[in-house]
Ligand SMILES: Cc1ncc(C[n+]2csc(CCOP(=O)(O)OP(=O)(O)O)c2C)c(N)n1
């Protein structure tokens with residue numbers, strides 16, 4: 001069959017959302033960032049709020065997120081995205097505002113900004129990509145690095161006695177009165193990715209209610225930083241990350 | 256004697272370690288050396304390069320725009336550095352993956368089929384040692400014994416059993432490097 | 441015995457910290473200096489000397505950890521690159537105000553903002569003119585080689601404790617990332633000295649020690665400022681360091697620091713080969729600045745070209761030192777671009793000789 005016969009509207013089963021640009025993603029093969037981007041973009045698309053959404057990109061591998069999301073975006077300094085988002089939301093309370101941040105950005109250098117934005121109950125969505133490592137700078141220890149896990153700054157494995165424990169910041173923000181919806185998802189398999197998208201949609205819709213911060217952790221992989229193939233990294237994630245960072249809702253709005 | 260070398264190719268071809276081995280060998284021979292890598296995101300899947308300088312004198316600038324020798328291992332690197340070779344200097348290129356021949360007529364040009372040779376040797380990891388062999392054949396600035404001493408410094412102890420294989424690769428490189436164009440310096 | 445090694449600038453600097461008897465290093469990863477903390481974590485100096493190494497949650501935290509350790513009279517160090525150094529500026533001001541000794545390394549990358557990770561000298565002003573708030577000075581050392589990166593760590597700790605003042609080593613992505621031969625000095629013991637200004641626990645019969653930069657009365661604050669200024673004058677008198685080359689017969693002069701001075705040296709060699717009599721002055725301390733030497737040379741040469749990897753920062757200090765005696769021009773590349781020796785020579789010919 002000729003190609004032109006296959007490519008026809010009635011055969012269309014999947015289409016790239018227009019909330020993502022045509023830029024080629026710079027992420028390593030198999031990295032979860034790409035899928036997480038797409039889920040968030042599709043959620044924005046399905047809600048029809050592309051023109052009403054403003055995103056904040058972090059410093060980390062997703063520093064160039066503003067190239068991929070076709071929405072207005074600001075680039076924040078390392079860790080400061082929730083503060084930047086606060087500024088945006090306070091000026092434009094009717095807009096949908098999200099941050100997209102890695103674990104180093106959100107849970108190390110930006111812990112204070114994270115905690116206080118959540119505690120103030122800023123009506124924003126925080127998407128938190130937890131891959132347990134600093135991908136961008138070449139694989140250093142992150143606040144979420146698992147005990148015993150080897151990184152370039154924990155070459156003998158994370159020693160909790162001197163390097164501290166992995167920070168479950170998602171459970172922590174769930175304790176704050178300012179958060180409205182807190183959940184932990186993954187995007188490594190189609191079913192999980194769909195669930196993550198549903199959570200993102202819900203979280204964006206909740207922004208209209210002005211009831212507080214929505215916080216979605218995506219437990220993700222970093223094949224390069226973990227020094228694994230994409231398939232190995234997903235398996236390793238299931239076996240090691242999920243037991244420590246169990247998937248599921250942590251705080252849901254009272255009905 | 257001062258030899259200013261640029262080595263360029265894809266990340267993963269061992270470009271950076273080639274420069275390091277040449278520098279370590281230079282140290283073993285009592286030379287002054289400097290090694291400067293390209294660093295950062297441009298290395299992610301893209302091209303990597305390093306400048307290695309070996310000299311009898313103190314080295315001034317570790318970064319250069321013109322070189323005595325360019326060792327280029329892929330087409331983008333040839334495109335970028337062919338013109339940076341000083342007149343009368345040397346360009347060595349890996350044949351595999353090149354889509355064109357060098358164009359300069361005022362420099363010495365050699366080619367080396369190091370990749371094919373490494374496949375024949377059943378070990379593509381020695382690719383860069385074959386290239387080093389080719390380079391040292393044409394520009395014998397460092398003695399082989401010092402290269403081996405240098406290797407011992409670069410390689411962790413647990414890899415020292417691989418040194419004979421690397422030595423063999425250097426010899427192979429010396430054998431297979433082909434002179435394509437010779438000019439007077 | 442001294443030890444000769446081929447080392448990366450960042451790693452050599454980290455090794456030098458261990459050997460200089462540092463008690464603590466606090467840092468946060470950032471390119472192009474992450475090798476400092478990575479090397480220290482690999483080397484595990486706790487086993488070698490008892491030195492403590494910690495990855496902090498941010499540069500803000502790291503510099504405040506340094507404050508705490510320095511307040512105990514310990515040899516504490518941190519390192520970062522430009523965006524991280526900006527975050528440390530608040531802490532550095534407090535350390536200068538509390539008159540604590542410490543070593544801060546900046547492996548400069550190009551800015552402003554997130555900028556690029558490529559080498560630059562665009563933090564000269566930040567290092568030399570303040571950066572943080574208040575009337576304070578850092579002693580600023582500018583290494584041009586891996587060897588100097590090593591030697592300046594030792595020197596930095598000496599000066600920091602001599603003057604109870606923060607010392608900055610202003611390196612850049614070239615010196616941090618390049619490998620060169622270096623001679624490592626022998627391991628020095630960690631100090632056991634108990635300074636009377638350090639908080640080590642109140643001694644019976646003695647006043648408790650307070651480490652602070654706060655003065656409630658303006659009169660008192662002015663006294664502190666005067667004391668600091670007197671200290672800075674001492675530093676200016678005693679600690680100027682520079683290197684000159686080919687200046688005896690020079691008709692023209694280059695002024696450059698750090699890695700850029702090495703590139704300029706190459707241009708100098710090319711100029712000399714063409715018969716152009718040019719020399720170079722390379723300040724090794726950016727504060728205190730070699731004002732007298734530059735002024736003296738200004739009386740000898742027909743013009744000075746300052747070469748920097750920024751939009752023209754040190755050139756302002758060169759002009760102040762020259763004080764109108766001879767024309768001072770500037771050539772620079774920035775944004776992570778590195779000037780080539782050819783460009784520098786051309787700039788000399790066009791801006792100084794032809795001008
Ligand atoms: C003030 C400052 N400090 C440090 C850095 C260097 N830096 C860039 S990204 C990053 C951490 C990235 O890790 P993470 O947030 O987990 O994101 P990932 O790259 O894994 O997606 C660091 C330390 C910086 N850009 N700015």
Ligand code: SF4
Nearest residue numbers: 028031061135222223
């Ligand atoms: S370094 Fe890790 S987090 Fe970054 S793009 Fe690559 S795989 Fe993804």
